[in-house]
Amino acid sequence: MSGKGIWQGIGGVLVSAWVGGVSAGSLNEVLPMPESPLYVQECGSCHTAYAPTYLPAKSWRKLMQELDRHFGEDVSLAPASRELLQGQLEALAGDGPRGVPGIAERNARVPAAQVPQRVTEMPFFGFMHDEVPRSVWGRKLIGSKANCVACHGRADEGRYFEREIRIPK
Amino acid sequence: MLAQLQAEAGGNASVERGKRLYHNKFGGPKADSCAACHTDNPRDAGAHLRTHKRIEALAPAVNPERFTDREKVEKWFKRNCNEVLSRACTAQEKADFTAYVLSR
Numbered sequence: 164m165s166g167k168g169i170w171q172g173i174g175g176v177l178v179s180a181w182v183g184g185v186s187a188g189s190l191n192e193v194l195p196m197p198e199s200p201l202y203v204q205e206c207g208s209c210h211t212a213y214a215p216t217y218l219p220a221k222s223w224r225k226l227m228q229e230l231d232r233h234f235g236e237d238v239s240l241a242p243a244s245r246e247l248l249q250g251q252l253e254a255l256a257g258d259g260p261r262g263v264p265g266i267a268e269r270n271a272r273v274p275a276a277q278v279p280q281r282v283t284e285m286p287f288f289g290f291m292h293d294e295v296p297r298s299v300w301g302r303k304l305i306g307s308k309a310n311c312v313a314c315h316g317r318a319d320e321g322r323y324f325e326r327e328i329r330i331p332k
Numbered sequence: 333m334l335a336q337l338q339a340e341a342g343g344n345a346s347v348e349r350g351k352r353l354y355h356n357k358f359g360g361p362k363a364d365s366c367a368a369c370h371t372d373n374p375r376d377a378g379a380h381l382r383t384h385k386r387i388e389a390l391a392p393a394v395n396p397e398r399f400t401d402r403e404k405v406e407k408w409f410k411r412n413c414n415e416v417l418s419r420a421c422t423a424q425e426k427a428d429f430t431a432y433v434l435s436r
Contacts (some may be wrong), residue, residue: 201377210383234382235362306384313384 190291194321197251197263201244203319209238211311212319215255217282218264219270223252225278283308304331333399334430341427350432353425363416366429374436391436399430 194214196202203212227249231239242250253259253278257267269287273279282288288308299305304313311318314330338345353368354374363369363381370378374391389395399405409429413421421429 208383208385209380236411238411304384305377309382309384310384312386 190323191325192263194263194266194323195255196319196321197248197255199247199251202248202251205238205240205244205248207240210309211213213282213311214263214318214323215252216257216266217270217287218256218279219258219273219283220253220256221278222280223249223256226280227252281309298300299330302331333402333405334427334434336402337423337427337430341423345424345427347428347431347432347435348430349424350430350435354432358417360416360418363412366412366416368416375432377380390433392434393436400432405430 178209194216196212196214206212218226225232230245231237239245255261257263257270266287269290270285272286279285300308306313309324311323314328315323316329317327334345344398353390353435354370355372357365369387370390374393375389377389379385390398390399392398395411409421409426413419413425
């Protein structure tokens with residue numbers, strides 16, 4: 164193992180210990196995001212630009228190949244943009260080498276035959292939000308579990324830091 | 333931007349027609365009007381119907397970035413006309429809609 168490999172290995176253990184050891188949001192590292200500004204421009208105009216690590220590569224592949232029927236909407240992109248984004252999303256997917264350990268481990272509990280399509284139905288999401296009451300999700304400025312930016316204002320940058328959470332009244 | 337859209341529409345754009353288009357309920361299965369997401373007032377911020385993500389105001393009077401990038405304008409006409417009217421908008425509808433929003 165190279166020196167870099169050792170450090171990555173240790174970092175992974177530390178991260179997973181800490182994410183696994185708390186019941187409320189304390190994701191205190193910036194999650195890797197696609198480099199292309201197209202991700203936030205295109206995907207992020209209708210919903211949070213979800214951090215790729217929240218889903219496995221096969222999920223991103225399916226989502227990006229079915230943009231013409233994306234949760235009931237045709238959100239097709241130009242082929243070059245689609246390919247670029249699919250590649251960047253898959254490269255940072257949770258089950259790949261750049262997956263964030265504490266998140267990927269929990270999400271690995273999804274049965275292998277499934278291809279999850281919603282970040283909000285992943286085990287890690289449930290784990291981090293289990294103390295949020297139903298009444299909070301329904302607040303006017305939140306409205307949907309998919310609306311990460313309502314409380315995690317810099318979610319589009321991969322930031323879900325506990326100290327930056329602001330829950331709208 | 334309006335001059336260009338207006339020229340493509342054969343020379344005229346109507347704020348009144350644009351207003352009707354903006355508020356008209358087309359009865360589509362998802363968003364049934366422009367106002368459904370953009371609210372009854374183009375100067376107000378709206379929200380995506382399902383994800384609830386904030387949509388910044390459409391009216392350049394409060395959001396100067398709007399209607400400055402033709403490519404962006406066409407992208408959203410394409411997507412949203414399809415969503416609300418279940419078809420593409422005509423050049424006339426685009427000019428009218430823009431005239432209305434710019435007048436607010």
